Amino acid sequence: MENIYVTIGLEVHCQLLTRAKMFCRCSTDYIGKTPNTLVCPVCMGLPGALPVLNRKALELAIKTALALQCEILPEVVFHRKNYFYPDLPKGYQISQYDFPIGVRGVLEFTLQGVKKRVRIRRVHVEEDAGKLVHEGPDLRGAVSGVDFNRAGIPLVEIVTEPDLHSPEEAKECLVMLRSIVRYLGVSDGNMEEGSLRCDANVSVSLSPEMPGTKVEIKNMNSFRSVFRALSYEVERQTELLRAGKTPVQETRHWDEVRQVTVPSRGKEEAEDYRYFPDPDLLPFCIPPEMLQEIQATIPELPLQKKERFMREYELPEPEAYILAQDRDLAEFFEACVREFPSPRAVCNFILTEVLKNLNSLNIGIRESKVTPSMLAELLKMVERREIGISLAKGIFEEMFRTGMGARDVMLKKGISFLTSERDLEKVVREVIEKNPQSVADYLRGKEKALHFLIGQVMRATKGQASPEVVKNLLLRELSGGE
Amino acid sequence: MNLEEFRNFTIRDYHALFARGELSPSVLLEAFFRRIEEVDPLLHAFLFVNRENALERARRLEKEWKGRDLYPPLWGIPVAVKDNICTLGIPTTCGSKILEGFIPPYNATVIERLERAGAIIIGKTNMDEFAMGSSTENSAFGPTRNPFDLNRVPGGSSGGSAAAVAAFEAPVALGSDTGGSVRQPAAFCGIVGLRPTYGRVSRYGLVSFASSLDQIGPMTRTVEDAITLFEVISGKDERDSTCAPYPPFSREEIPPQEDIRTMKIGLPREYFSEGVDPRMVKVITAVLRELEKEGLELIEVSLPHTNYALEAYYIVAPSEASSNLARYDGVLYGMRKGGDRGLQDMYFQTRSSGFGPEVKRRILLGTYSLSSGYYDAYYLKGMKVRTLVRRDFEEAFATCHLLVTPVSPVFPFFLGERTKSPYEMYLADVFTIPSAMAGVPSIAMNCGYEDGLPVGMQIIAGPFQERVLFALARFVEQMLSLPLPFPEIGPERRT
Structure with missing residues (x-):
């Protein structure tokens, strides 16, 4: 073809x-x-x-x-x-x-x-x-x-x-224009x-030298309909051309229900708008x-911001691009990074968890109850291994819903600080004491026994501890302490 | 009380009587209402008489100002208003069927200013439909007649205001002037009519005909009253972007009488050509001779593009009108016809039956001039001619202070005399159009009578030079001391 x-x-x-x-x-x-x-x-x-x-x-x-x-x-x-x-x-x-x-x-x-x-x-x-x-x-x-x-x-x-x-x-251009x-x-x-x-x-057009016939598409009321209407139109015109026909120069409306473009009624001949300078308004x-x-009020624009994010925070291009598209989100990101200087982690959490929650309510970051400091606090707890990432996601959902801080959510949910490292050590020792057989098995080289022990700790902490942390603690205890 | 006693009054004289308690606004108003009842069935100067509201306002003014004798400039003075100026709660038709029944929900800036100065709106006056015409015969509600001869036209388009003031149905009035619509009827009816510099008076609330030319102006019996009205209505208005950012006019700006005698008057050769009625030239020339005796210097000047001004005007004004009148589509206000067969049908029927022939003619002219492919040859060319016309005046005013010309080349003509040929009708404005195109101020005033008909004289000044305009007009008025009109109006005078 x-x-x-x-x-x-x-x-x-x-x-x-x-x-x-x-x-x-x-x-x-x-x-x-x-x-x-x-x-x-x-x-x-x-x-x-x-x-x-x-x-x-x-x-x-x-x-x-x-x-x-x-x-x-x-x-x-x-x-x-x-x-x-x-x-x-x-x-x-x-x-x-x-x-x-x-x-x-x-x-x-x-x-x-x-x-x-x-x-x-x-x-x-x-x-x-x-x-x-x-x-x-x-x-x-x-x-x-x-x-x-x-x-x-x-x-x-x-x-x-x-x-x-x-x-x-076309769609991406429009997204950037909106941005x-x-x-x-x-x-x-x-x-x-x-x-x-x-x-x-x-x-x-079927040849780069031959210009095609210009068709105007109206009534596209979302980014998705811009994409779909244009895709439909490209396909429609291509089919006509392949059948040896020429598309008519006209204005067509995107029909959102039927997902097709249809010729607009009336206005067949080119309208003459009779432009002339409005005598009620003097030239300015x-x-x-x-x-x-006015120039001084223009802020850093999305592309400049993206490049700075790549440079300053060493973010990969796609992530930096998405962050920079939304000025509020980008500012949220930077505020968060100021308190928790781990840009990759912040960026990943924002682009997954934060966006997921925002999209579910169809709101912008400005309207959410979570502040950059609150997210930084949560991510710090993850970094300190006080909580695992999957627990952090659950806590964030709750923070997003209620506007409470991470620690408050944990208190309210009875997660308490059992899952903090010191508490966890206690649980780990208890599990070791209660399961001498498994300990022995592990020491004899049975890897599976370790998984069983991790499972026991997780059960005792109601799944709220980080398995990674639990594993490390177990290994430390089993290898004979400090 | 006999109204004739007041025929030579200025606003100041009414105020003197008010102050002495010998007259009150409501008594004065009643006297004018009686006069309207008596003569307006024959003249048809009014489209609406604001009887109840005006009387109520007069009584309220009397109550508010009881015991005070220092009045705002128009306190208690009835003012007739041309029916293209929006008046809150009072019908405003523009002499058109398409606006029949339209009651504006707001006041024009000039109406606000009149009322703040204590004026009482006595009624709305007849006019050529949308101010398009020179005889008031284009009113959808029937013509107005000239108080000096009921068989003749009062001029137009502000013919209703002119006739009302001349017949003393109202002491003063407002008109609007696009190409001569204040000055030509003022001349035809023997009164004073001022077209201010474009931008000197706010157009907010004046129903647009040709936005770059429209100006509201006073129509009065004396120059003195024109000055008073102008002081009230002039000055910047934030609601009109084309209104100049200057404070209101003040009579203090007018140079003293003795300065007049050192002035140089230019007589544009093109305005005293063969086309002008010789009887009119005779009267004006006599006045000029007297001015010369008073010490004024007369010089001949030339405005070479005069002949093109009329042609250019009939491109530019209809172009703007075609756009300004697009809003009368039957959707929001005014007349609506048809629509059972869809939108196009409603537009077609509403505009076909709502507009009269002259308005349609100008909408067509303007639509054509603005059409793609014709724009450069017509509208743009028209605007270029307009620049040349403006330059003519600039050059003339480099050699003299003021210009004096006839207002119209013809005397008031008979009803129906010129309706068959639009071009004949357009020629009645040939001397008022150039100054309108240039945006400069001019005043029309009576300077004598010939065969019982008034002869109008036009004085033209440079932009924002109303002060000199008034100076000479007042000088001429005092020099001539003509009796102010109080024509006998009765059916027996209808020949």
């Missing part, structure tokens, strides 16, 4: 974390609010109402563009994008056109250890639209409502060049809640000191 050449470009929208909307003072905290309660004449597009730019939105967009190594254009110009839709109260969206905030940037990420580089075409800022609602207490029959709580929330739009060549790459906007604190990047949205352009010149101030 011949090769296929996949080309993917992403168009990503992130809601910016401003307190007020982009052009009025309404709150942006719209999740779960009663429809049309966070609105005013401006974001409802009432006759006569005028937009006034929220500078914070501009700052966050500039911060994003700077972090993506864009050139920042000196003048911010807002354009009107004209089209009719019921969720668009003014009949136009205030957006940007030929003077976006930033152009020609770069985004880097790694896929299975291989470094990838995607060019960023542009970064611009625009306002969000309202939301059509098809179900609700006031809606009966074939009636739809519009909720304008979301209308006017600032969005940053990031457009990549078509530099991605597989659904895996960056979260690092910057410009967006919470939550795809499920819609604060991060992604459209993709996909084309498949970015003073150089504003750029410097």
Whole structure:
């Protein structure tokens, strides 16, 4: 079978974390609010109402563009994008056109250890639209409502060049982009809640010289659906090509239920948005000191952090990469290492136990009850052989659930310090005294007898001792003490 | 009480009577209501008379200020407001069916300022639909008539405000001017109308027609009252990004009378050309001669791009309008028609039946000018011409302090006279459009009568030079001492 050449470009929208909307003072905290309660004449597009730019939105967009190594254009110009839709109260969206905030940037990420580089075409800022609602207490029959709580929330739009060549790459690129906007604190990047949205352009070609037909995919509401939709689309276009057909240039929707892409209805001809500079907003010149101030607020970004973790803590690349993706997790890791300077152990515990527990509740490390010091304390006990690793996992689960420290969990669970080395010595001696036959067997060279003795100690400690420690203690006692 | 006694009053004169206890806001208001009842069935200057609310407010003001005689600048003064300025709880239709029944949930900035200054909103005045027109014949609710001749138009688009002030249905009014909509009707009705520098008065709450051109301005019987209103409504507003960050205007800024005599007046050659009615030129020239006698120097200047300004205006203004009027889609407010056959059907029916022909014409013009492939040839070219027009004025003001021109090349025309040809109608604004495109302030004022019809004179100043504008306007007003209008209005005058 011949090769296929996949080309993917992403168009990503992130809601910016401003307190007020982009052009009025309404709150942006719209999740779960009663429809049309966070609105005013401006974001409802009432006759006569005028937009006034929220500078914070501009700052966050500039911060994003700077972090993506864009050139920042000196003048911010807002354009009107004209089209009719019921969720668009003014009949136009205030957006940007030929003077976006930033152009020609770069985004880097790694896929299975291989470094990838995607060019960023542009970064611009625009306002969000309202939301059509098809179900609700006031809606009966074939009636739809519009909720304008979301209308006017600032969005940053990031457009990549078509530099991605597989659904895996596209997904990983998006994960990195989310990681960056979260690092910057410009967006919470939550795809499920819609604060991060992604459209993709996909084309498949059978020859590297021949460009394929660009198909736009919309309605992908999670990282998994981005991956699945793109995989489906690549397969669909490949099959068409192999059958000697050409894919149609169109916009398709990802159908999450049926797991297929389907052509979007209507809008067959290219829409003419009739962009023109918004006469209600004067162009904004970015003073150089504003750029410097914003640049100074950009933290160490995921890739830099990963490299530092590899250098400073000697972590392997894959582990460092995963840790660095999540700024909070990375900070948790470093705080923990400061108190328990054994980076590998901390990293391993975080990437297994901590993540497992976080994922089971679908929360971030920030929302968990365990602090870095608490984890350090637990890991210290493991290091001192007071507890075994499997017990430590159980204790951590309890710490995670209750917010109690490791020692408190042990006290409460009656684990007490029986399992501490000195107590353990006592148990070991008792077991030796009670089982002279096995001792004799072992001394005669029967390895199995040792396993029996270890088992006896474990039983006596209700399985809470570390078998490794028990074995060492037994060996020490059996070889005639100190 | 006979309202005619007040025909020469300024706001200061009402305040003097209030202070002496010889008049109260509610009594004054009642007198204007009676006048409205008497003449408005013939004039149709008002779309809404704010009877109950206004009287209640007048009585409240009286109670609050009992025993005090120092009043805020507009205390107790009834103000008529053009119906494209949003008034909380009071219908605002823009003269359009598509906004019939729309009651704004907020006040425009100018309304807030008027009310803070003690004014009473007496009613909302008729206008060409969405301020698109020069005769008020484009109102969806029927035309307004000229108080000087009921067969003639009052001008437009602020024809309702102009007619109301000229017929003394209200002492003062607000209008809005995009390409001449304050000045041309002011001239047609023999009153004073100011178009401020773009950005001098907040547009927040003014229903947008062409955002880069719209300005609210006072329409009054005297220059003095225009100054008072301007002091109240001008100044920066954080809700309008295009509003200049300057404090409100103060009459203290106006240079003293003796300085006027040293001023140089420019007469743009293009504004005294063959197209202008010679009777109008005759009246204005006579005024200019008198100014010369007073010591003012007159020089001829040229604004070479005048002829292109109108063409460029009819690209730029409709382009912005096509976008500004997109919000009238039947979804959120105003009229909704159709929809049984889906969204497109609702849009189509609502906008087809809600907008009148002139509005549709301009939406189409603007949509076309902004379309991809035409943008450079139309909108962009229009904006370039606009820059040239602005430069014309800059160059002219390098040689003189003020420009004096006719307001319109024509006298108030008959109803229906120009409705058949949109272009004929557009020509009525040929002398008011260039200064609007340049963003500079200008004032229209009556400078005499010819065959019983007022002749308007326009004074144009450089940006933010309202102070000089007022200085000359006041000088001319005192020099001419024309009687203020109080036209007899009755069915017998309908010929």
